[in-house]
Amino acid sequence: MIPDYHVDLNSKEMSVKFVGTDQIIINDREYRYNLEEVNGNYYILRLGEKVFRINRVSGEKNNQLLLIDGRYFETEVRTNLEQKARQVLSNVKQSNRNSLIKSPMPGMVLKLKKNAGDTVAQGESIMILEAMKMENDIKSPFSGTIKEIFVSEKSPVEKGAQLFLIG
Amino acid sequence: MYFKKILVVNRGEIALRVFRGARELGIKTVAVYSDADVNSLYVKYADESYHLPGTTAGETYLNIEKIIDTARKCGADAIHPGYGFLSERASFIQAVEEAGITFIGPSSKSVEMMGSKTGARRIMQEHGVPFVPGTTDPVESIEEAKAFASKIGYPVLIKASAGGGGKGMKKVSSPEEIDEAFFSAKREALSAFGDSAVYIEKFIEEPKHIEVQILGDKFGNYIHVFERECSVQRRHQKIIEESPSPFVDKATREKITKTAIEAAKACNYYNAGTIEFLMDSKRNFFFLEMNTRLQVEHPVTEMISGLDLVKEQIKIAAGEKLSYKQEDLKINGHAIECRVYAEDPDNNFLPSTGRISFHRIPTGPGVRVDEGIEGGSDITMYYDPMLSKVIAHGSDRSSAIQRVKMALESYSIAGVQTNIAVLLWLLNNRSFLSGKYSINLIDKEFLPLVPGAWKEQLDNGREDAAVALSAILRERSRNSANNLRINEVLNDNNWLDTE
Numbered sequence: 001m002i003p004d005y006h007v008d009l010n011s012k013e014m015s016v017k018f019v020g021t022d023q024i025i026i027n028d029r030e031y032r033y034n035l036e037e038v039n040g041n042y043y044i045l046r047l048g049e050k051v052f053r054i055n056r057v058s059g060e061k062n063n064q065l066l067l068i069d070g071r072y073f074e075t076e077v078r079t080n081l082e083q084k085a086r087q088v089l090s091n092v093k094q095s096n097r098n099s100l101i102k103s104p105m106p107g108m109v110l111k112l113k114k115n116a117g118d119t120v121a122q123g124e125s126i127m128i129l130e131a132m133k134m135e136n137d138i139k140s141p142f143s144g145t146i147k148e149i150f151v152s153e154k155s156p157v158e159k160g161a162q163l164f165l166i167g
Numbered sequence: 168m169y170f171k172k173i174l175v176v177n178r179g180e181i182a183l184r185v186f187r188g189a190r191e192l193g194i195k196t197v198a199v200y201s202d203a204d205v206n207s208l209y210v211k212y213a214d215e216s217y218h219l220p221g222t223t224a225g226e227t228y229l230n231i232e233k234i235i236d237t238a239r240k241c242g243a244d245a246i247h248p249g250y251g252f253l254s255e256r257a258s259f260i261q262a263v264e265e266a267g268i269t270f271i272g273p274s275s276k277s278v279e280m281m282g283s284k285t286g287a288r289r290i291m292q293e294h295g296v297p298f299v300p301g302t303t304d305p306v307e308s309i310e311e312a313k314a315f316a317s318k319i320g321y322p323v324l325i326k327a328s329a330g331g332g333g334k335g336m337k338k339v340s341s342p343e344e345i346d347e348a349f350f351s352a353k354r355e356a357l358s359a360f361g362d363s364a365v366y367i368e369k370f371i372e373e374p375k376h377i378e379v380q381i382l383g384d385k386f387g388n389y390i391h392v393f394e395r396e397c398s399v400q401r402r403h404q405k406i407i408e409e410s411p412s413p414f415v416d417k418a419t420r421e422k423i424t425k426t427a428i429e430a431a432k433a434c435n436y437y438n439a440g441t442i443e444f445l446m447d448s449k450r451n452f453f454f455l456e457m458n459t460r461l462q463v464e465h466p467v468t469e470m471i472s473g474l475d476l477v478k479e480q481i482k483i484a485a486g487e488k489l490s491y492k493q494e495d496l497k498i499n500g501h502a503i504e505c506r507v508y509a510e511d512p513d514n515n516f517l518p519s520t521g522r523i524s525f526h527r528i529p530t531g532p533g534v535r536v537d538e539g540i541e542g543g544s545d546i547t548m549y550y551d552p553m554l555s556k557v558i559a560h561g562s563d564r565s566s567a568i569q570r571v572k573m574a575l576e577s578y579s580i581a582g583v584q585t586n587i588a589v590l591l592w593l594l595n596n597r598s599f600l601s602g603k604y605s606i607n608l609i610d611k612e613f614l615p616l617v618p619g620a621w622k623e624q625l626d627n628g629r630e631d632a633a634v635a636l637s638a639i640l641r642e643r644s645r646n647s648a649n650n651l652r653i654n655e656v657l658n659d660n661n662w663l664d665t666e
Contacts, residue, residue, distance in 0.1 A: 005641060007634045011513070012619075014630075016638040024638070026631045035639055045632055052632040057525040057581040061644050064637045065524065069576040070587045073633040077641040104517050106548045110354070128351075131548040132518045133224070133334060133359050134402075135351060139515065159520065 001025070006083045008076040099142045101164040103157045107131030112153055114164075118146050126164060129157070142166050169485035170194050170245040170269065174238045175213075176228060177249030180539030180555055181461070182209035185247045188477030197241050199234065201227035203549050208541045215241055222549050228252045229361060231259050235266050245484060247271040247477075251551070254460040255282045255329070256361075271484040273438045273459050280434040281457040284328050285366045287434075291454045294433040296426055298454040299445060301368025312349050312367060313342060319369050325349055327356035328364035333403030335359055338370060373605035374445040376400065377412055377452060379427035380468045382479055383437045384489045391424040392472050393498055395464055399593060401516065401609045406586070407593060408464035409503040410471050413564055413602030419450045430457060439465075439480050463506065463556070466537060470502035470560040501567040502560045505575060505594075509552040511584040513618035518552040521545075524582035529574040533560040533567070536574075546583050554585065564602070568594055589613070592621050 003015035017025040024033050024047075036044040043054045055067040066073045078086065110128040120126060122143045129136045148165040151157055173189045174197040175182045186196040186209065198213035203222045210216045217237045219227040227233075229252060238246055246263050248254035248271070260275035272278075281287045289303045300319055305328050306312045316323045316339065325348055327335030335356030337348035349365070357363040380392040396412030397405040415423065427442040434457075441462050444452040465476045474491065482490065509519045526542040538555040546552065557574050561567035572594050575587050596612060598604040613621060622630075 005638045007637055009630055009634055012630070014634050016634060018638075018642060024635055026634050029631060031631070031635070033635060033639070035636070043636060045636055047628060047632050047635055050628050050632070052629065054632065054636055055525070055579055055581075056636075057579075059637075059640070061641060064633075064640065065581055066633050066636060067525070067579045067581055068629045068632055070578045070591070071629055072581055072584065072587075073630070075633055075637040077637050104511075104514055105520060130358070132550060132552050133355075134518070135355055136515065136517055 006078045099166045103161045106159045109151050172243045173245045174243035175247045180537045181249040203547045245269040277434045277436045278459045296454045299368045302366045305364035322370040325352040329360040329362040377446045378443040381431045385437050388489045389428045390493045398606045410467040466558045467502040467504045500562045501564045503567045503571050504558045505590045507554045508586045509546045509583040512589045519584040521583045527579040529577040534574045
């Protein structure tokens with residue numbers, strides 16, 4: 001089955017295919033659906049037997065910010081073509097740049113626990129980032145050798161700033 | 168009139184809460200704000216507001232000189248400290264007293280006696296109040312820490328003498344971990360409380376956290392307003408609190424509340440205070456610390472007792488006698504509070520910063536929200552990531568739980584990740600519902616399901632709904648050019664036809 005769309009939900013990826021005018025297949029789950037647009041910010045979606053009242057906080061063509069029963073979802077929708085382009089791009093990145101660890105939040109680097117050249121295991125603590133008065137342990141999402149460290153102790157970092165390059 | 172004008176040296180939901188209490192008594196309110204809080208909700212709610220230049224707590228909400236100066240300038244005749252920041256700093260209370268302004272809280276002397284956790288333990292020892300084994304003085308060096316830890320046996324806790332709220336607190340299971348924990352605790356203590364002193368106590372296995380709310384006036388009268396249970400904690404930070412405790416029976420309640428009043432008397436305490444205990448599985452309890460201020464979780468006590476603790480604090484500070492006698496108070500039903508934090512549970516619970524793009528507060532029978540934010544508020548990295556507290560009251564525990572669950576499900580916050588889904592997971596957890604769980608509930612039952620798995624347990628199709636809506640909207644925008652398929656989707660669906 002070739003999906004119509006690829007949807008990132010928070011950090012998860014799912015595939016979507018439309019069948020006819022009122023059926024949708026999400027991964028391998030098939031539903032009949034009906035969507036009522038109350039206004040541009042409020043939708044009632046019937047998916048199978050379930051009814052969802054969805055608050056659309058904001059959104060563009062490809063990105064939606066949605067609230068359902070107090071849960072907050074951020075989605076990104078890609079067509080097959082966009083999906084392919086992304087895969088090619090990320091392959092290029094992977095081969096050139098190894099694995100980059102970025103800062104999940106703004107804060108201050110309190111302590112670096114590793115030096116360039118050290119090996120790290122997945123889940124191993126690599127640095128302590130202070131934010132909101134708490135010391136947060138930053139763990140490596142990958143195993144490998146530290147190729148480069150982009151920050152120093154006592155320096156502030158922005159969200160998304162490059163921290164470590166692991167190869 | 169008790170006071171003309173109250174300055175609140177705090178921010179967020181608690182500043183707003185105190186303003187509400189003061190306003191009910193016809194008292195004018197004054198806010199102070201840092202650079203980062205210029206547009207915060209509480210600032211807009213006050214009658215007057217004054218800028219404290221800077222962003223760090225040290226430059227602003229901990230800046231005693233600047234605060235006293237502001238209080239003088241605006242003509243405030245009383246200062247309420249909220250919780251955290253300067254609320255338990257004896258030198259601040261002294262400075263307030265010397266400036267001829269009334270401090271809404273205990274005397275600097277009581278705070279000094281109880282504010283140092285080690286000093287408090289010595290006083291409890293003298294008054295026969297049971298406490299957790301550990302040092303009665305701050306531990307000065309790493310060598311001393313190691314020696315003492317081996318003496319009482321691992322695991323131990325290293326705690327900030329001036330602390331609270333889990334900041335500057337580290338568990339140490341073996342001698343190998345003690346160096347890092349000791350210095351990390353000292354650093355956190357220094358940055359959070361301006362005092363790096365730490366002490367060590369024995370780690371009690373599988374305890375519950377039970378605390379007693381007390382009120383005392385300046386004439387030596389005391390009452391207790393029953394206990395709260397705050398055993399749902401992550402990294403020693405309370406997340407869900409309730410009153411009464413489902414674990415405390417009548418006999419234990421009598422004993423623990425009596426002990427709490429003894430503890431308050433031991434430091435000639437007046438105003439609102441909380442005595443915290445750890446309780447083991449046999450309902451033995453140990454003094455943990457006294458919080459000489461209003462607690463974050465005070466609303467659950469208000470909901471079951473009918474008291475307004477902020478108004479009581481103001482009246483006591485103004486020199487009134489307690490307006491209630493012990494026999495006037497009884498437990499009415501059950502109340503539960505959930506703290507809503509800006510954090511990402513699947514990303515190591517890291518604080519989530521950003522702008523609140525949407526905010527709608529839940530309502531319903533028995534529901535109360537103490538909020539610190541509104542749509543457009545900026546959540547920065549400078550302060551505690553708590554956004555608001557959702558509190559529900561019911562005739563019994565299960566109805567309170569049901570109501571708080573419904574409230575959380577209809578609470579809409581967008582723009583930052585919150586822990587609402589975690590709260591809902593906890594409120595559906597079997598151990599939590601049975602009432603038989605310890606402060607290790609989250610470590611033992613929740614963390615093994617992070618990331619991801621815990622969400623699926625409660626998802627109930629919502630993820631698919633979010634994906635479906637996003638894909639349908641994209642599909643419609645794609646087809647809107649020829650407008651063919653979209654019309655079919657909108658108008659020609661045969662939902663009611665059964666095949």
